[in-house]
Amino acid sequence: MYTYDINTLKALFKNILAANVTADVLDWLLQKSNFNTQFVLAPRKTGKAALQISEQEAQQLDTILPGVSLNGWTVDMLGRAYLLLELDETDTEEYFRKIENLFLAAEVNELVSLYSSLPLLAHPDMWVKRCAEGIRSNIGNVLEAIMYQNPYPQKNLDQSAWNQLVLKAFFTGKEVGKIQGIDNRANKELAYVISDYVHERRAAGRDINPSLWRLVGPFIDDKLFDDVKWAFESGVYVNQKAAALALSQSNYPTATELLNTAPQLKAAIEQKELTWDTLTAEFQH
């Protein structure tokens, strides 16, 4: 069972593919032959050029499947995604077995294609464990396929798996701002784990990623306030700015008071001159 209009999506993908591959290759993709072989051989047929997609097509896609983007995809990835959409999803067990088998013997680019395609698959709840398994990977581009521009995790993962995803992103130096739902799915449990993590980093004398405070801000209480205050008063400007942003996310009275001691930062936040995005751009360069 698809949770979106599969036929419209297939028609759109077919159009995009037609603009990116020759007619022969398109025929090869559309013919139904051995599924595994087609999946493996796709890059040899389609090539691996960056996918060309029009503004209009991108908007259509966002209408059919909000949050899904083909930005950064290569032609072979879309070819593989299309093959997945051709599978018969009505026999649930068989559908699961076929796709799971691809994961079990996948090379890196196949893994990237498969994880990037999670939001396109039928029976979304069926892939939760697979997604959590992908987060356990240490292969950087596999993690990015799950974390960046992928709406599947935020929609389907339970809280503990979600929290693992976010923590793994920090541990592996990913840009957490690219994780869909990073703010919507923030939770107190995660804020507390992050507080412990910050204490560990401080004890080790290691840098603290300013983005961490983004997940703490909305849950500031007595305990978390001390952490944010430490960052605010750390003497490192980028940390102070991050702490100010975190304070601005909180209604906790002491937090508001502390933010009021830095009227310039407060004004910058109110005027959207200082946001998590501008801050990220600043410390990642």
Next chain:
Amino acid sequence: MCCTHSFEDRISQDKDITPIDLSGIKGMKFFDPHVHMTSRTTDDYQAMADAGVVALIEPAFWLGQPRTGLDSFRDYYSSLIGWERFRSSQFGIKHYCTIGLNSREANNEALAEQVMEMLPLFIYKEGVVGIGEIGFDDQTAAEEKYYRAQLELAKEASLPVQIHTPHRDKKGGTTRSMDIALEHGLDPRMVIVDHNNEETVKEVLDRGFWAAFTIYPFTKMGNERMVEIAKQYGSERIMVNSAADWGISDPLAVPKTAALMKMRGISDEDIRLITYQNAITAFAQSGQINEADFTGDGSTIDQSQRFEGNTVLRGGQQPRIDKNSIIIS
């Protein structure tokens, strides 16, 4: 696949030590077409990258401990096209592999049958540049059976073959390996005969095969001997590799051999052919090697390895640590 060492081999080592001087090969690029990175540390990757190794081939081999089940093979093959590929990319080295059932484990026939059934699942994967390393170890009937079966597979898939020649009865085993390959109708230009020495090289070249030399202390070629081979036979269809693995071996064998060749008067062009180009020419017959992926020039670079057109590789690069400092932070 490699070998065991005896202590007698190591006794006569108190000879002159020539300090490493790689300055003569600064700026050269190297391709190591046989190295078992699974058995090596990240320090080796860093050292190889620093010495100019830009790409390598990891043949599937015997892990030092026999596998007892099919899933162990599957996970091993998956690691060659998955985790190891990523590990390598973090150091800017393009990782290819060859996939096959090695000769030792061909002797477990019940398991070998299952592995043979599974191989087609892996040999068509991206970056699989051949069937290997296959051939003879003990030269048993079972080894011959699966060697032949895999030659057929290579032919069907139009993939090059990387042949491991045996340690014991090397000369006879090498001749026999080539006889069988020809019997199955393989073009010798699609076959890389590995672990050659002074005794085997002439026949291998005369019969039109590629001759690979493994620079590996105590048991295979030394690089001084390799220089002499290059002087005698030139650079046509000759390549060197390290076959570095879990034994006492050297992942810098290719750049070190290039440096020694340079010091001893081999031309830059011959060095380039022997330590870089010939391996690419031989294995690119798989259709799976795009030189631009590791030379970094041109727009044909594999875009799937980049994120949003950024020049930063997906997955990021490894930070450097100062190995000479006693401080670890």
